[in-house]
Amino acid sequence: MRIRLKRAYDALFRAFGPQHWWPGDTPFEVCIGAILTQNTNWTNVERAIVNLKGAGMLDAAPLRKARGDRLRRLIRPAGYFNQKAKRVKIFARWFGDYLGDSFENAKGIATPKLRGELLALNGVGPETADSMLLYAFGRAVFVVDAYTRRIVERHGFIEEGATYDEIQQLFTSNLPTRRKLFNEYHALIVMAGKHYCGPTPRCDGCPLRGK
DNA sequence: GACCAGGCACATC
DNA sequence: GATGTGCATGGT
Numbered sequence: 664m665r666i667r668l669k670r671a672y673d674a675l676f677r678a679f680g681p682q683h684w685w686p687g688d689t690p691f692e693v694c695i696g697a698i699l700t701q702n703t704n705w706t707n708v709e710r711a712i713v714n715l716k717g718a719g720m721l722d723a724a725p726l727r728k729a730r731g732d733r734l735r736r737l738i739r740p741a742g743y744f745n746q747k748a749k750r751v752k753i754f755a756r757w758f759g760d761y762l763g764d765s766f767e768n769a770k771g772i773a774t775p776k777l778r779g780e781l782l783a784l785n786g787v788g789p790e791t792a793d794s795m796l797l798y799a800f801g802r803a804v805f806v807v808d809a810y811t812r813r814i815v816e817r818h819g820f821i822e823e824g825a826t827y828d829e830i831q832q833l834f835t836s837n838l839p840t841r842r843k844l845f846n847e848y849h850a851l852i853v854m855a856g857k858h859y860c861g862p863t864p865r866c867d868g869c870p871l872r873g874k
Numbered sequence: 875g876a877c878c879a880g881g882c883a884c885a886t887c
Numbered sequence: 888g889a890t891g892t893g894c895a896t897g898g899t
Contacts, residue, residue: 697880704879707897742896746882788882808880853880862878 665837667820671874672844675851678870682850685798687712690766691758692721693799697791698750699741710740723764726755750786757784766800774802789827797849803842805834806849810856817860818871 686705687693692712699708714737715721720729734748741747761780762768769777774796781792789807796804807830815821821833838844859869866872 700879701881702879703881703895704897707879707895710897740896742879743881743894744896746894750882786882790881794880806880810880849880856880 664820664833667874668834668837671818671820671871672838672848672851674870674874675855676847679851679854682847682854684846684850685794687798689721690799691723694754694758694795695721695726695751697794697798698754698786699738699747701743701747701791703742708741711738714738714740723755723758726751727759746786750784753784753786769800774804777802778804789831793831797842797845801842803840803845805831805838805845807831807834808849808853810853810860811849813862814852814855814860814871817864818874 685693685696687696695715696708696712699711712721718733718737720726720734720737726734729752731748734751735744738744738747738751757780758764772780777800778792778796781787781795782789787795793804793806796802797806807827812825812830815830815833816823816825821830825833834845834848838848855869855871859865859871
């Protein structure tokens with residue numbers, strides 16, 4: 664399995680090249696993007712982020728102060744705007760209360776502890792927490808999303824119906840624990856998912872065939 | 875018009 | 888513990 668996962672990575676990297684993820688200017692923006700992209704197309708999220716940025720609202724303090732109706736209007740294109748407006752506010756509050764509005768203050772906190780804190784927030788589940796940990800906090804955590812599940816199930820890396828934790832362990836226990844590797848691998852999986860491994864498979868030309 | 879997109883919380887059994 | 892449902896926009 665170790666060698667299969669490495670071969671799959673190499674094939675994806677050859678096919679797509681470096682992805683330079685996460686698409687976001689600041690760690691805080693990455694966290695907000697992680698919430699906004701829940702079950703939603705990224706292009707819709709981008710509109711919401713542009714709106715927030717234009718309103719000077721892509722920071723913890725203004726988000727905490729923002730009126731609900733204003734916030735909902737700004738993030739509307741990302742869908743589920745009622746839920747997501749609450750979740751973004753909750754995250755911004757936690758970011759101030761727990762981290763004093765600075766990612767620097769997370770430096771001394773062990774990754775499992777930090778993950779637990781994130782998971783305790785309403786609106787932050789395993790994928791959102793792990794995306795934040797990897798792409799905003801710089802921790803070596805493997806992100807499992809819908810594409811990851813489809814790909815590892817279809818290509819027989821794991822049995823169908825595996826849990827989030829099991830899929831995550833498939834990667835973390837068979838790859839060196841490197842932040843940059845986890846970062847790139849997840850980004851490449853999303854690319855493969857978009858191009859070849861959607862709900863209806865388009866396996867012709869998929870770099871993972873036979874891997 | 876159906877289906878899909880980088881989930882999550884909550885109710886119910 | 889497993890399963891079902893609501894949440895909502897914009898592209899194909």
